Amino acid sequence: MHEQFSVDGVRTVTRSAVDQFKAKYGGRFMVTMLPGDGIGPELMGHVKEIFRLGGVPVDFEEVHLDSTAQHIDNVEEAITSIKRNGVAIKGNIETRSNNPLFRSRNVVLRLELDLFVNLLHCRSQPGIKTRHNNIDIILIRQNTEGEYSCLEHESVSGVVESLKVITREKSEEIARFAFDYAVRSNRKKVTAVHKANIMKLADGLFLNTCAEIAQEYPQIEFDNIIIDNCSMQLVSNPHQFDVLLLPNLYGNILNNIACGLVGGPGIISGQNFGHEYAVFETGSRNTGKGIAGKNIANPVAMLNASVDLLQYLGLYKHAKIIGDAIYQTVNVDKVHTPDLGGTARTTDVVQNVLQIVQDKTRM
Numbered sequence: 001m002h003e004q005f006s007v008d009g010v011r012t013v014t015r016s017a018v019d020q021f022k023a024k025y026g027g028r029f030m031v032t033m034l035p036g037d038g039i040g041p042e043l044m045g046h047v048k049e050i051f052r053l054g055g056v057p058v059d060f061e062e063v064h065l066d067s068t069a070q071h072i073d074n075v076e077e078a079i080t081s082i083k084r085n086g087v088a089i090k091g092n093i094e095t096r097s098n099n100p101l102f103r104s105r106n107v108v109l110r111l112e113l114d115l116f117v118n119l120l121h122c123r124s125q126p127g128i129k130t131r132h133n134n135i136d137i138i139l140i141r142q143n144t145e146g147e148y149s150c151l152e153h154e155s156v157s158g159v160v161e162s163l164k165v166i167t168r169e170k171s172e173e174i175a176r177f178a179f180d181y182a183v184r185s186n187r188k189k190v191t192a193v194h195k196a197n198i199m200k201l202a203d204g205l206f207l208n209t210c211a212e213i214a215q216e217y218p219q220i221e222f223d224n225i226i227i228d229n230c231s232m233q234l235v236s237n238p239h240q241f242d243v244l245l246l247p248n249l250y251g252n253i254l255n256n257i258a259c260g261l262v263g264g265p266g267i268i269s270g271q272n273f274g275h276e277y278a279v280f281e282t283g284s285r286n287t288g289k290g291i292a293g294k295n296i297a298n299p300v301a302m303l304n305a306s307v308d309l310l311q312y313l314g315l316y317k318h319a320k321i322i323g324d325a326i327y328q329t330v331n332v333d334k335v336h337t338p339d340l341g342g343t344a345r346t347t348d349v350v351q352n353v354l355q356i357v358q359d360k361t362r363m
Helices: 040-053 073-085 105-112 168-184 202-214 227-236 248-261 300-313 316-332 346-362
Strands: 002-007 010-016 028-034 058-062 087-090 117-123 136-142 152-156 159-162 189-194 221-226 243-246 269-273 278-282
Touching: 028 040, 028 073, 028 300, 040 087, 040 300, 040 346, 058 300, 073 087, 073 105, 087 300, 117 168, 117 248, 136 168, 136 248, 168 189, 168 202, 168 243, 189 202, 189 227, 189 248, 202 221, 221 227, 227 248, 243 248, 269 300, 278 300, 300 316, 300 346, 316 346
Parallel strands: 028 058, 028 087, 087 278, 136 243, 189 221, 189 243
Antiparallel strands: 002 010, 117 136, 117 269, 152 159, 269 278
């Protein structure tokens, strides 16, 4: 028996009903929290405050990762916690080491938990002035292979080889997820992004696999675009895109471009899914180290990640209350931090959201 779980309000991710949300005690969910570096810890504090005062039945098991340690003991602790709880919310973890043997904690988490999907929903906000209006694009990124396979070596002095790994299995897996998502969310078109004109084997395999899977979904239009052209088209004519299906590195780049189109790194949340686990975070994966502790970081992306978490847990009432409060704060009350051209502090945004949440909770 399998059940489907909500992704951005669309039920697409499946997990065995036997293992559904293993860490639930007395009607409350246990969620792993990885505060991360930079602004992560302060933003997580605001998430906890809103959940507590909003009566959200979620408790957090916090695991602090040392981004400078050469060993991976605390990464293994985080992985164990996520496997126990089934779900996590995280800040970005800085990769501070130049040691070629040092593995990014973010990449290790994705690989060890097989979080093969990274999903962003980049949507214009009417209260934020941007060059383009009415943008509504889904970016679905393969999250575990490609250039992020962490396979590099110096064959001779001054010559480095970095291996890009593309497999049919993983390409088919992410393509099928993208088309399933498109069907369930009433999307019309999926566009595969590639560089198969140069990397004929690697990107050719990804593109051909996507095209094969597309034949199983005749109701969804399928096309493809080369990554360099896509980058230009995304900033000049973004409305032509519906669902972008991306290999790992291209997804990393275009995710940040798309976030910039709708307000920057402080707005959009990111969702990561495997067959068993889910991790929610900010879309741009930016630590914000330079503004940590200054009370000027935009908390909206992390708050949106917390709403994604609640939808995944099936706590739809709480997700709607907090999501509506964020929307009103940004688009009606226009409480904007400096990155959006405003003068509000982080705490001003949070308090505005919190006041709306408390008012709605009392109704």
